Amino acid sequence: MRKIFNITVILIITLLLGTPFEVAAGEDESTKKANIDGIDLNTLTEDELIYIPEAQREGKEVDEGYLHSNLDAADIPVLYNTYPNVNKYIKDKGFQAASVEYNHLDRLKKFPYRDGYGEVEGVVAHETANPNSTIDGEIAWMKRNHKNAFVHAFVDHERIIETHPLDLGAWGAGFYANQRFVHVELVRVHSFDEFARSINNYAEYIAGILFDYNLGVTSAETTGEGSLWSHKAVSKFLGGTNHVDPHGYFGIYGYKWDDFVKLVKEKHNNQVKLERIAGNDRYQTAVEVSKEGWNKSDVVVLARGDEYADALAGVPLAKKHDAPVLLTRSNILTRLTKEEIARLKTNKVFILGSKKAIGKNVEKDILSMGIEVERIEGADRTETAANIARNLLSNSTNKKVVLVNGYDFPDALSVASYAGKAGMPILLAKVNKLPDATKKVLDDLNPKKTTIIGGKKAINNKLESSLPNVNRIAGNDRFDTAVEVARHFEKDVKNDYYVTTGRSFPDAITGAALAAKEATGILLVHDQVPKTLASFIENENTNKIKIIGGTQVVTNDVERKLIYYLSQ
Structure with a gap:
């Protein structure tokens, strides 16, 4: 999504999934098209190519509106004592998660995970990094640019909107993550209360996915193995992308990745199944x-x-x-x-x-x-x-x-x-x-x-x-x-x-x-x-x-x- 954020420093903006390459001297157009985020397309089978966004396979530049910030928690001033504890605030307020709205978009590409239809291996937690947009605006933008990238769902403080069947893959975080994970975007909001409500919705929805697919909640943040991934962990351990969300946005409100994992675990543990x-x-x-x-x-x-x-x-x-x-x-x-x-x-x-x-x-x-x-x-x-x-x-x-x-x-x-x-x-x-x-x-x-x-x-x-x-x-x-x-x-x-x-x-x-x-x-x-x-x-x-x-x-x-x- 469009992601430009300014907080005391001018951020370095990078493209999600397929940053246009600079062609080295002597490199021809066919070589340019054959390499995407370090992946040689010539080595991929037809079944594997489906995990590369269509626009990138065709050698087209990604729309400049579709940006991810590389803002990491380290770029954020220490705010952990400025705001209340987010998880405690959610509990004290007794927030109830929003109902999921199902707005599956027919135009989005349909393809299975690497192990087949419905074989979800985990969830990647993203954030949109655009402080000036809304959940409807992000979905509208994705509709226009779906050949570059798309995700399964968007979450803000009031709504959870699923845009793509979870049993199918999405172009959310590079070649390796696209074939394995569900991708969920957190939409930016404008106050601490809205942030806490959005985190509550975000954790509830992700916990439900992990529960429904019997994956449990294990963070991949330090080992590169687990069911709950940040985009940063995907960049670090899998590659095919270089973004580091949602840590920077979390840090604005004094929230940490470990706090989020704890909340997802709590909500996962509260999940029960009806017969x-x-x-x-x-x-x-x-x-x-x-x-x-x-x-x-x-x-x-x-x-x-x-x-x-x-x-x-x-x-x-x-x-x-x-x-x-x-x-x-x-x-x-x-x-x-x-x-x-x-x-x-x-x-x-x-x-x-x-x-x-x-x-x-x-x-x-x-x-x-x-x-x-x-x-x-x-x-x-x-x-x-x-x-x-x-x-x-x-x-x-x-x-x-x-x-x-x-x-x-x-x-x-x-x-x-x-x-x-x-x-x-x-x-x-x-x-x-x-x-x-x-x-x-x-x-x-x-x-x-x-x-x-x-x-x-x-x-x-x-x-x-x-x-x-x-x-x-x-x-x-x-x-x-x-x-x-x-x-x-x-x-x-x-x-x-x-x-x-x-x-x-x-x-x-x-x-x-x-x-x-x-x-x-x-x-x-x-x-x-x-x-x-x-x-x-x-x-x-x-x-x-x-x-x-x-x-x-x-x-x-x-x-x-x-x-x-x-x-x-």
Whole structure:
């Protein structure tokens, strides 16, 4: 980034990653292009060249705006007694770290670490050395100059913004560091309080990375070995760069590298993990959910994994038969799913949906295993749900039903586990009318109580008023509705909950079957923990949370926030 800093002396400014070379007498242009920071590009393989920024490989000069200061702690007057102790100040003030904002930039080059995708070896702590910029300004500059250099994240006193997936490398600190480390920039601020807040965010974010990648916290500052590196340590021990940040900036506020390492260790030690049930994709996650809840199951409910229509009403059926919900592709029985059906020693599979939804090939594959198949289907999703309701309530005295908008999935996800536990079928409506199949089954069942899930945009007042013995549970959005549903049913369930994404349906559908079995519910998140959910966790005596889904759908940052709210 642009880095010019003046403190009693005029600083020597150097370029980050690829300072333009002075061509010695007699040195031709090809030789100039072949040597970057002492590295002969002619000796590198194609796989290794990716760790050299594109602009440098093309022999272009780095944009003069992209500067790093060589300001070291030794250049700073002794200020250690001028300011309060930063770590103590953070603790005394009780600062909470900012939530991570995910703003991954598509334009940034995608390449793996030297040992492969996600094989992070440590974190390099940088600072931007530009006292006149902001976090947004630094990101805007990086967007314009990303062929010269880019990093994974920026941190200031108010925000943590991740700009590049941590599982991929970045051009942050020269050839050797680029292939190994996550790179995080600390943005300069303008007061001691802001500095302390920024250090708190910086340490929290870096500690989380080291924890998530199981790297521990060991400083590389004196030995060149460890998981936490300054840019100075990279220059000293690895090479490919000559910058020495963040020591000089730290020194302005009387802060030392060892103090920072201590703070990162403290925050790392406070990191805990929630139990997470996850696979590499939705099909494997469904299998992992099944393994969590069932050693054996006579029945399996099978739904299509890429379309929610027929799956919405399936959880109460699964609960009736104490069965997991597994997922399949439309025309091929997914290998992992087939293996799980075999592990469960299943005798019968309910297929949800028509042959257009789940094809004959899937059915034949199951039959070839010597397993009975019963298909519950209809002309459309509403009729499939109606037929599931008839199956569910055969020989039942239950007279309660749930009604949701059948053309979006979140409200059904919120109520599925509770409906399953109570033996209530989930029927599907449109915003302003009952489909014929739903109307007919309601007439046939003549329920004593109909519970609408979702607000007026999901099912409007006119339709509500046409139903007998109706009540509505709703919030301002899908996430609030999930909390209101949990509040409504919490007296009937344990205060342990599953949390999954409300942005897609598969993990919540399969997880709801497990939640129903365990007499608990599903709560929904997005890329943050919704405020209403945070309040619910803090105030409703929530004992335990398990996450369903991988870190792509429920991020590590969301997990950290859930842990924080549980601890309050």
